[in-house]
Amino acid sequence: MARKPRIHYPGAIYHVMLRGNAKQAIFHKDEEYRYFENILAQGLEQNSVRLHAYCWMENHVHMALQVKDKPLSKLMQNIAQRYTHWFNERYGRVGHLFQGRYKAILVDEDAYLLELIRYIHLNPVRANIVTDPIDYLLSSHAAYTGHVQPPSWLTVHRCLGYFGKTESAARAAYLHFMGQTTEEELLEQLRHGNKEGRILGNENFIKDVLTQNSETVPAEITIRQLVDVVAHAYQVSPLEMTSASRSRHLAEARAMAALIGMDQCNYLLSNFAQYFKRDVPTMSKRVKAMRTRLTKNRLMREKMGHINNQITTIRKA
Structure with a gap:
């Protein structure tokens, strides 16, 4: 089946995954994480995109991104191309670094955004790298807990605002939420969406976004x-x-x-x-x-x- 087009509208939030080709490492040293963050920060500003959460793994990355007028592809193509060129020059290699095009699942903010934040921050725990996400320094979890100052390119206040009216109450509620178990079915949905691998939301949300995208809602x-x-x-x-x-x-x-x-x-x-x-x-x-x-x-x-x-x-x- 032909790939369906990306769905775009101002304010849309996506679970974005970018993976190394054939599961190869895309990061080896600290400088590489920092370079990726630098070009990401530039791209976020240039394309008016908000980053709500992230986790950098050795061979892939997870992000919760929110767009405005420009489609997500503008940011992602720029990041992938710049990082691949820099990485190949650094290691004297040629060819693709990333596995095909990035994966982006459009997420219903009201129903799934907080679940997505938890999913992203617990990725190192599920991978058995750490037992507590606070021990993993390459995600935005520590910024949510207040252990580190959020970088300028990360937006924390919006999602924390769902947890409480004051900063202390919100962080406490967030930590409690992080300690809850996520059902396997929901994990599957967060990884793959529940509609054509493009959307995660209820029936009304799916119909609304498909209509906005001028697509026929299938019977x-x-x-x-x-x-x-x-x-x-x-x-x-x-x-x-x-x-x-x-x-x-x-x-x-x-x-x-x-x-x-x-x-x-x-x-x-x-x-x-x-x-x-x-x-x-x-x-x-x-x-x-x-x-x-x-x-x-x-x-x-x-x-x-x-x-x-x-x-x-x-x-x-």
Whole structure:
């Protein structure tokens, strides 16, 4: 399927991820983090973009960015090109540094911005680098807690304002929020969105932004219809899809249905866990494994493309 265009409107907030090509490191030394921050600061100012949170990892970065009139691509293309050129010169290398184009998920501010901030700041904890995010110096968490002065290019007050009216109350509430557990289903949504990998929001938010972007809101497709299409593609019956069988072939078919349902049809992982009578952690593990396999397996990508085409036909009927 062709990539859908980026959605842009003044005030839009995105979860932005920029990864090293083939998972290679994009940072080796402190100077490289500092150079990246310098060109980012310049780009933020030139394009009137706000950075609400960040986390720099060795082979990728996470940011919560809010645009004004200029589209996000202006900033991201500039950063990627400048940093790649500088990095290649520094190490005497040529070619791509980053993995394709950056990923940006448009986020419903009211429902998901604070969850996104927590997701970004806990990235080093999930990666087992630290047990407490305050011990990781390459994120904006310490600026939110008041342990360090926020750099001029980071906007902290807006998100802290959601937690309390005074600075001390807001920081205390923020720390309490950071200590809460995030459900696996929400983690999956924060990583991949819940609509075509471009949007994270409820049904009304999705319809509003698609309408603003002059895109047609697709007709709904039921889980049963989706499972029927996937079952046909995998040459099994829909009844087998909901059976207790743990065969690898059926597990893959269920994961394919869940992944497409989440990314294309605005369903939740829990919807498919319930439909297939599986628990959410198991379904999440299967879907995550399938996402990885899709990057390497051409035949699987072709099968997904065929299923998506069938879904499009059903929606147009």
